[in-house]
Amino acid sequence: MEWLFAPFGVSFVERALVGGLLVSGICALAGTWVVLRGMAFLGDAMSHGMLPGVAAASLLNGSLFVGALLSAAAMALGVTALSRSPRLSRDTGIGLLFVGMLATGVILVSHSQSFAVDLTGFLFGDVLAVRPRDLAVLAAALCVAAGIAAAGHRGFVALTFDPRKARTLGLRPRLANALLLALLTLAITASFHVVGTLLVFGLLIAPPAAVVLWARGVPTVMAGAALLGALSTFTGLLVSWHLGTAAGATIAATAVALFFLSALGAGLRDRRPRGAPAPAGDPRKEPEYPS
Template sequence: MTWLLDPFTLPFMQRALLGGLLAAVMCAVVGTWVVTRGMAFLGEALAHGMLPGVAVATLAGWPPVLGAALSAGVMGVGVTALSRRGRLSHDTGIGLVFAGMLALGVLIVSRSRSFATDITAILFGDVLAIRPADLVLLGCALVALTAISVALHRPFVALAFDVRTATTLGLRPDLAQLALVLLVAGAVVTSYQALGALLVVALLLAPASAARQWTHRLAPTMALGAVLGAVAVLAGLLLSWHAGTAGGASIAACSVALTGLSVAARSLTDRSSRARPAGRSTSARRPTPTPGGPPCTTP
């Protein structure tokens, strides 16, 4: 068991594990709404859309997380505003805002020659360099986003399954959509320090997608997604330690691999359950009564 325990005797590996677990639970809660609502493209777009805010914050000497939050918030409001007009579909609005924000970020970065290392950290993260302050941020974000998810559970459910019913019940689907977008933005912003903007999407989508193979109820999906996300974090850190690979990329790869295994296992289970009735004898089936005839009886 030394291969499992020895890596986590070091303080930086302990911080990486704790930070990854906090991010996994938070992404499982928010990711369940993303998968249920079909907002995977939005999560990826928000991860890219943080670039201009982080770039401006770095140039101004501000905390990068503050710039990322402002940038993601502006993008979320912009997507909601474009979609509310009715002239553009939701996906088109996301694509336009995403392209504009990414272009703006590249323009800002291209004006400075000191961004090479910073951009690499923004895009790919460094889970092994998590500081105690980052753990505090992840913990606070987990509590806040979970509380928002619980408080807005009813509007989110109505929005995910029937917008017209949400409108009839007075649940304000437009405001619920904006709140959900900002919820996703909050998860992406506070998790990118651990996994990076490009890789956080995997932890946001993969565990929830894997959990949805086994349950379609929201609370069990969140719980199972958190467990699968924690397994991906542990496996990814062990892979990074023993194989010398990047920590964030290893966690993301393990998350996607777990989803593939879950889909394959569910497919085999479904095939097995369908094969059992087909193999049963038809002689024991209950006879079907004829219209107007006497009721059927079994021997």
Template sequence: MQFLQRALLGGALVAVICGVVGTWVVIRGMAFLGEAIGHGMLPGVAIATVAGAPVLLGAAVAAAVMSATIGLLQRRGRLSYDTSIGLLFVGMLSLGVIIVSHSRSFATDATALLFGDILAVGATDLIPLASAAAATILLAAVFHRSFVVAAFDRRIAHVLGRRPTVAHLVLVALVTLAVVASFPIVGSLLVVGLLLAPAVAARPWTRTIPATMVVASLFGVFAVFLGLLVSWHAGTAAGSSIALTAVVLAFVSGGVRAGMRRRRPNQSVVRAEPTMPAHARIEVIA
């Protein structure tokens, strides 16, 4: 049963990473970026598998190249952000499929690469996951104010000396780190589910961004535990069970919270309205 303990611990570490980063992904509307990076890892994964190199290294390199190229196209070209992501999304995915189609030995690993293999997490895999979780929490804490100000008004961020461009690059790096870290757990196709669903489940219950990160991490850990439990007893794929559990928790959480508000209409949660000044919204949500 040690492999289940390692799977649960590895999944919990990934849940913490995704809880912290996923909160910003939801706030900033960066779900498409996370999806693109998840699929953009496939060429690096395929090349690493064929060459006998560490798969996680190939995924990290491909994800970094994907993120850097998106930023380069946006800054120097005439393409919009979503257009750049869309083009690279298709290009990297197509390149990965071409590499896979020319490798006869790749088919046996395709399922694990696309949908993850959390039960294969070893003791040596926990160290980089723990390091990634620590780095994520540290960067999120250091750049928290910059993220908040840049999310609402880049002009104010410039005035306050928060350097929104740097903050955006750091946030993209965190999204890349979260996607790469989640890859062994839920694979390249389901990574966005673990990145988004816990944050979506947490938002109705929290008033501040740090609180959302904490609750999202808890929802993520619970999704990992419940998904592994379902997988063990129902004989289903572990990664897919975890991702589906996280999505179901998001819907259940939103439904339960909406029902509670309908029953107590006079005790609504104070939220920042879009018509509020930028500085007031920052104070409320931060």
């Protein structure tokens, strides 16, 4: 069993594992709502919308995390503002901001002496270069994300499944939507420097999507997504070590592969004779997400 645990005896791989586990927890908290509310396009747009802030921070020798956070926050505010227009669909506003922010970021990065290296690091990250202070930032981000998820849970549920009831119950759907965008912003900005903006999307979407096919409650989806994210991190790092592949990409690819395995299992489960009653305990028979 030495092949299974030997890689994690190396300090930088051990830090990568801890960082990946923290990212998995953060992404599970935000990704569950992204999947349930059908916000995948917004998540993808926000992950790329951080590029201007990261590029500006790099050129000014500032904090990449702060730059990413400010840029993603600006993206979230822009989406909120444009979504209030009765003449523009939400997807149209997101698409315009997506292209505009990405183009601005590329223009800024093009002034750097190390354009290719900077952009590659932004897109794909370097999970094996996680430092102790990065772990501290991720741990703090996980605590904040858990606080936001707990405080806004009722509002998130009502907003996702019955927005009109949210107003009736006085749950302030606009505030709930703002908190949800803040949670998504935090998850993306805290995670991008570990697995990159393109690959964080895999951990944000794949584990919750895999668990949604089986689970019957929001907390269960979050817990299952965190576990699948952790499994993806461990397996991805192990495969990367033995096969010499890119660690971040291997983690994301593992997460996506687990989703397809889950989808295959769910498809086999749902293949029953036409007219036959659903088996007891079948999570697809009566979803209970609002609980």
